[in-house]
Amino acid sequence: xxxxxxxxxxxxxxxxxxxxxxxTGEHEVPLHQVHRTDAGRIRYKKTCSVCxxxxxxxxxxxxxxxxxxxxxxxxxxxxxxxxxATEREISVLEFVPADQVDPILLxxxxxxEPEKTAAKPYALLREALAASDRMAVVKVALRQRESMxxxxxxxxxxxxxxxxxxxxxxxxxxxxxxxEISVRPQELQMASSLVESLAGDFDPSxxxxxxxxxxxxxxxxxxxxxxxxAVPTPAGAASxxxxxxxxxxxxxxxQRSVEKxxxxxxxGAGAPAxxxxxxxxxxxxxxxxxxxxxxxxxxxxxxxxxxxxxxxxxRAPRSTASKAPAAETEAVKQPAAKAATAARTSRRRxx
Numbered sequence: 448x449x450x451x452x453x454x455x456x457x458x459x460x461x462x463x464x465x466x467x468x469x470x471t472g473e474h475e476v477p478l479h480q481v482h483r484t485d486a487g488r489i490r491y492k493k494t495c496s497v498c499x500x501x502x503x504x505x506x507x508x509x510x511x512x513x514x515x516x517x518x519x520x521x522x523x524x525x526x527x528x529x530x531x532a533t534e535r536e537i538s539v540l541e542f543v544p545a546d547q548v549d550p551i552l553l554x555x556x557x558x559x560e561p562e563k564t565a566a567k568p569y570a571l572l573r574e575a576l577a578a579s580d581r582m583a584v585v586k587v588a589l590r591q592r593e594s595m596x597x598x599x600x601x602x603x604x605x606x607x608x609x610x611x612x613x614x615x616x617x618x619x620x621x622x623x624x625x626x627e628i629s630v631r632p633q634e635l636q637m638a639s640s641l642v643e644s645l646a647g648d649f650d651p652s653x654x655x656x657x658x659x660x661x662x663x664x665x666x667x668x669x670x671x672x673x674x675x676x677a678v679p680t681p682a683g684a685a686s687x688x689x690x691x692x693x694x695x696x697x698x699x700x701x702q703r704s705v706e707k708x709x710x711x712x713x714x715g716a717g718a719p720a721x722x723x724x725x726x727x728x729x730x731x732x733x734x735x736x737x738x739x740x741x742x743x744x745x746x747x748x749x750x751x752x753x754x755x756x757x758x759x760x761x762r763a764p765r766s767t768a769s770k771a772p773a774a775e776t777e778a779v780k781q782p783a784a785k786a787a788t789a790a791r792t793s794r795r796r797x798x
Contacts, residue, residue, distance in 0.1 A: 458539035464562040542581040554609040
């Protein structure tokens with residue numbers, strides 16, 4: 448369990464630091480409202496009745512309408528100014544006989560757990576309550592509201608049970624109960640005999656929530672029979688992820704981000720490479736091809752600038768788009784190389 452409140456029980460000069468835990472919780476099968484035709488989840492939005500817009504929790508204030516139709520708006524700062532003298536203290540006001548507390552006043556029940564250093568005063572208060580058969584009437588502030596409550600013993604734990612204020616209990620005003628009804632002694636004796644025949648010690652574990660059990664059995668039978676369906680995706684959730692107030696699927700959002708990143712890289716790789724292939728680096732394939740045919744032009748050292756091409760070889764891109772200009776350059780340079788070779792041969796013969 449998780450503590451929902453921390454404070455101290457103060458009675459007389461004794462102060463017992465305690466933690467507060469919810470002692471009860473209703474068991475129920477969590478059923479959602481869905482659209483009968485497509486099983487879509489039915490959700491409720493907080494909208495303004497004047498402008499029709501959806502309203503966030505941070506924009507919601509509290510309002511009180513007066514008898515003459517005027518509205519008083521109370522903000523969080525207004526409510527924070529209200530006095531709560533017992534905000535972190537359970538102040539014991541008096542100890543009363545347990546049978547004087549009308550059960551109709553009893554509301555929510557909580558467990559009080561003492562801090563380790565307060566185990567002894569906690570036990571002292573518990574034993575005093577049990578020995579005197581009394582309850583401690585206290586005041587406590589829970590969830591920004593001051594409540595009456597009682598401290599009572601249940602086994603080894605002290606329970607704090609909130610009480611309704613007297614003006615919160617409605618009077619039973621039924622006219623039929625004011626009619627005089629005569630009950631004969633024989634009828635009363637027969638009713639008393641019926642009560643005795645059904646008398647017993649109260650054991651709540653002997654009773655069962657038959658509706659709850661039947662509902663769980665019905666759901667289990669449908670699951671076993673395969674009578675289930677996939678949870679439908681809300682309209683618009685796959686397009687923008689907002690879904691008009693629906694919960695965003697984090698995994699789906701990440702997947703879409705990855706796909707968009709891949710598309711971006713793909714678009715960049717497929718773009719025209721003209722600006723890159725027009726630079727000086729695109730001439731390297733041409734010099735590489737000339738360097739491969741260098742044996743035909745080895746004679747004069749000064750006429751071999753193409754032999755220096757390896758310096759630019761590392762900068763040449765490998766894309767196929769840059770090979771086509773290189774091939775055209777080689778095709779143009781081959782006749783020129785043959786003509787130069789023929790001219791040198793003629794000069795040798797003439798000498």
